[in-house]
Amino acid sequence: MAITVSRPKLNWSERLYLPAILGGMAITFGHLKNMLLGRTKVTMQYPEQKWDSQMPDHYRGAPALVKDEGGRVRCVACQLCEFICPPRAIRIVPGEIPLGERFAKVEKYPEKFDIDMIRCIYCGMCEEVCPEQAIFLRKDYAITGYTRAEMVHDKEKLIEIGGVMHGLVLKWNEKK
Amino acid sequence: MPNDSQPQLVNVQIDDVWHQFPKGTRLIEACEQAGSYVPRYCYHKKLSSPGNCRMCLIEMGMPKMGPDRKPILGPDGKPEINWMPRPQISCATDVSEGLGVRTISPLVEECRRGVMEFLLINHPLDCPICDQAGECRLQEFSVEYGRQDSRFLEHKVKKPKNVVLGPRVTLDDERCILCSRCIRFCKEIAHDDVLGFVDRGSHTTLTAHPGKRLENNYSLNTVDICPVGALTSSDFRFKMRVWFLKETNSFCTSCATGCNTIIGTREDVIYRQTPRENDAVNSTWMCDYGRLNFAYLERDRRLLEPMVRTENKLQPATWPHAIASAATQLKPYVGWQTAILASGRMTNEELWLAGRLAESLGVTLIDIVPRTGEADDILLSADRNPNTNGARLLRLASGSGTVLQQIKEAVWSGQIQALITLGENPLRCGITPEYLARLPVYVVLDLLANDATAQASVVLPSLGFAEKRGSMINGKGRLQRLNRAVRGPGEARDDWEILRDLVQAISGGNSESHARSGRLDTIEDVFRQMSEAVPEFAGLTLSRISDLGVQVLNGDGKPGNSAPEKMREREPEKQPQ
Ligand code: SF4
Ligand code: SF4
Ligand code: SF4
Ligand code: SF4
Ligand code: FES
Numbered sequence: 001m002a003i004t005v006s007r008p009k010l011n012w013s014e015r016l017y018l019p020a021i022l023g024g025m026a027i028t029f030g031h032l033k034n035m036l037l038g039r040t041k042v043t044m045q046y047p048e049q050k051w052d053s054q055m056p057d058h059y060r061g062a063p064a065l066v067k068d069e070g071g072r073v074r075c076v077a078c079q080l081c082e083f084i085c086p087p088r089a090i091r092i093v094p095g096e097i098p099l100g101e102r103f104a105k106v107e108k109y110p111e112k113f114d115i116d117m118i119r120c121i122y123c124g125m126c127e128e129v130c131p132e133q134a135i136f137l138r139k140d141y142a143i144t145g146y147t148r149a150e151m152v153h154d155k156e157k158l159i160e161i162g163g164v165m166h167g168l169v170l171k172w173n174e175k176k
Numbered sequence: 177m178p179n180d181s182q183p184q185l186v187n188v189q190i191d192d193v194w195h196q197f198p199k200g201t202r203l204i205e206a207c208e209q210a211g212s213y214v215p216r217y218c219y220h221k222k223l224s225s226p227g228n229c230r231m232c233l234i235e236m237g238m239p240k241m242g243p244d245r246k247p248i249l250g251p252d253g254k255p256e257i258n259w260m261p262r263p264q265i266s267c268a269t270d271v272s273e274g275l276g277v278r279t280i281s282p283l284v285e286e287c288r289r290g291v292m293e294f295l296l297i298n299h300p301l302d303c304p305i306c307d308q309a310g311e312c313r314l315q316e317f318s319v320e321y322g323r324q325d326s327r328f329l330e331h332k333v334k335k336p337k338n339v340v341l342g343p344r345v346t347l348d349d350e351r352c353i354l355c356s357r358c359i360r361f362c363k364e365i366a367h368d369d370v371l372g373f374v375d376r377g378s379h380t381t382l383t384a385h386p387g388k389r390l391e392n393n394y395s396l397n398t399v400d401i402c403p404v405g406a407l408t409s410s411d412f413r414f415k416m417r418v419w420f421l422k423e424t425n426s427f428c429t430s431c432a433t434g435c436n437t438i439i440g441t442r443e444d445v446i447y448r449q450t451p452r453e454n455d456a457v458n459s460t461w462m463c464d465y466g467r468l469n470f471a472y473l474e475r476d477r478r479l480l481e482p483m484v485r486t487e488n489k490l491q492p493a494t495w496p497h498a499i500a501s502a503a504t505q506l507k508p509y510v511g512w513q514t515a516i517l518a519s520g521r522m523t524n525e526e527l528w529l530a531g532r533l534a535e536s537l538g539v540t541l542i543d544i545v546p547r548t549g550e551a552d553d554i555l556l557s558a559d560r561n562p563n564t565n566g567a568r569l570l571r572l573a574s575g576s577g578t579v580l581q582q583i584k585e586a587v588w589s590g591q592i593q594a595l596i597t598l599g600e601n602p603l604r605c606g607i608t609p610e611y612l613a614r615l616p617v618y619v620v621l622d623l624l625a626n627d628a629t630a631q632a633s634v635v636l637p638s639l640g641f642a643e644k645r646g647s648m649i650n651g652k653g654r655l656q657r658l659n660r661a662v663r664g665p666g667e668a669r670d671d672w673e674i675l676r677d678l679v680q681a682i683s684g685g686n687s688e689s690h691a692r693s694g695r696l697d698t699i700e701d702v703f704r705q706m707s708e709a710v711p712e713f714a715g716l717t718l719s720r721i722s723d724l725g726v727q728v729l730n731g732d733g734k735p736g737n738s739a740p741e742k743m744r745e746r747e748p749e750k751q752p753q
Binding site: 076077078079080082083094095096099106107108131132171 | 301303304305309337338413414415416417419420
């Protein structure tokens with residue numbers, strides 16, 4: 001059912017408009033005064049200037065695969081992040097680590113790991129669900145590309161963004 | 177033993193409610209039927225019960241007996257129960273008159289928590305890399321009865337990992353919870369006693385007997401029944417997590433047994449086939465040969481587009497062009513100049529339309545190519561065609577192979593000018609490339625390219641068993657339905673649609689059957705048309721065939737529909753308590 005909203009009734013001073021104009025001018029001159037006194041904030045000239053140094057630790061930028069101190073890419077291709085990711089941005093092809101390789105004890109690794117950054121909504125669910133502390137949202141936020149294909153981060157790119165993380169649980173040690 | 181037709185019923189109290197069960201029912205099954213599922217690891221209803229995991233502990237009691245050896249009745253007129261002070265296992269006891277059971281009580285829950293804690297003491301933190309995760313009983317029950325943390329401070333016992341037990345099974349001993357299901361399966365069902373435990377206590381390890389391998393044709397069933405991820409299928413290992421798999425009920429088309437299956441797929445890729453319980457067909461098992469026989473659907477030599485021979489070369493064509501070309505090439509020949517080689521791998525609907533195709537061309541030389549192998553006395557049948565019975569019922573199979581011989585000779589002598597092969601390679605019945613070279617017209621409907629398709633005049637690419645719907649009749653006369661699990665590749669089309677279009681192109685859409693039963697828009701219409709002509713299918717529709725199938729012929733494939741004998745199963749051994 002349509003609801004009729006009645007227009008407000010203006011009294012004579014409001015119909016004059018002058019008080020409102022003067023109120024607006026007061027704000028404008030207030031800003032002018034603050035600027036002259038150097039008390040105002042100014043626009044940051046991105047991308048020449050960046051605020052990276054002030055970024056908080058909990059900032060959620062691009063998800064990436066991290067290595068631990070031992071140089072192992074920590075992901076074991078459990079595909080939980082692929083399952084949880086709300087926009088289904090993640091695609092993993094699991095593989096088996098051949099016997100005799102350095103990390104053969106872990107048995108499983110991601111042969112392919114793609115995150116479609118056009119789909120990713122930076123929600124952080126992948127980081128939260130990962131049982132291996134392998135995927136983290138880093139501080140990279142300027143994710144650009146000329147084609148859709150460029151916007152898909154493959155395993156190499158993810159490892160490059162991820163870098164090395166210290167202080168994680170080293171579960172696949174000798175005693176496991 | 178009670179008479180089978182009238183099993184004696186006994187009264188059992190489960191969680192304060194009285195139920196009736198036939199005598200001989202296993203207590204753990206009775207509880208499940210009453211809606212109180214008792215967690216279990218070692219018990220499997222098709223195997224003997226050793227009672228070694230202790231997960232199924234419950235509280236049990238017998239009726240209180242008065243001095244006159246009669247049960248004392250409570251105020252509700254039911255016997256009063258004398259509860260035993262200690263818990264009992266429910267998997268090795270049968271129900272008896274007046275038995276009382278508590279599946280939910282502080283004592284029972286405490287027992288389950290205790291068993292879980294002990295099982296997890298030496299269990300590795302493998303879930304992220306373990307194929308069983310998502311369908312693991314240990315995970316499931318530890319959600320219900322597990323602890324958040326571990327009180328075990330010592331080092332876990334190390335056991336062998338990644339042990340190749342046989343060509344198709346890989347074992348991770350650290351994950352094994354020593355339930356012995358796999359050992360019992362090998363002994364009791366596969367009759368190949370190869371597995372056993374060595375060492376004692378926490379060091380007990382599952383292994384194959386020295387010099388033996390788990391390589392029998394039923395080895396992958398051990399992977400299915402292993403409640404944890406200790407036994408894994410080398411084929412499926414690390415391929416896909418189970419929670420991504422879409423499950424489609426189907427059946428195996430690798431032999432006439434037709435074991436019921438679940439096809440696990442993700443985005444049109446088949447990852448695995450597992451058996452589905454059907455006591456009239458396969459119990460809960462299937463053979464490895466049938467289980468792994470699906471890779472051919474994704475082969476490189478799959479036919480992906482229709483082709484027509486122009487200027488002596490097979491050229492890709494559109495579907496309407498290919499069908500029209502096949503029809504115009506076939507039409508000039510009279511019935512005795514044409515032969516059809518059908519297949520026992522076709523569904524009833526396709527065979528029915530093949531029959532209509534033969535009618536419209538006046539063909540009498542039509543047969544299926546027999547396919548045989550060695551049978552075992554478990555499931556695998558000597559007849560490797562899944563639908564020989566359907567072809568016989570629809571009168572497309574001679575059975576003796578004489579028609580095949582006739583076709584072969586007539587091709588050589590030049591009497592046959594046009595040959596149609598439906599899902600069958602003529603090279604299999606001795607019609608070699610030299611024979612094919614004599615044919616002016618050779619129409620092929622098939623899945624895979626081979627030496628014969630290279631010589632075709634028209635190639636019509638069709639679908640495999642997991643890509644289509646349809647029904648077949650297994651060796652014991654049971655009508656079962658295939659369901660579509662994945663979409664076909666490329667431009668391949670459903671076989672029945674190709675055959676329908678071909679029949680219509682040849683008879684101009686005015687054939688007698690067309691007039692009789694109207695349009696064939698869906699495969700349901702084909703089944704309906706068939707059921708009007710075949711008394712065995714009367715009253716059925718394709719959708720009405722249950723997931724467990726319908727008996728339409730006798731166990732020996734003859735008319736009638738008495739259920740066949742069940743798969744030979746060993747009576748589970750009773751263990752003394
Ligand atoms: S941050 Fe969210 S949307 Fe992006 S990949 Fe992770 S789970 Fe998916
Ligand atoms: S959840 Fe972690 S370990 Fe699992 S696939 Fe994703 S990144 Fe890899
Ligand atoms: S067997 Fe079950 S509990 Fe053990 S690692 Fe595998 S999924 Fe996890
Ligand atoms: S391998 Fe599996 S089925 Fe065999 S004893 Fe161990 S847990 Fe049981
Ligand atoms: S199920 Fe293992 S003891 Fe009963």
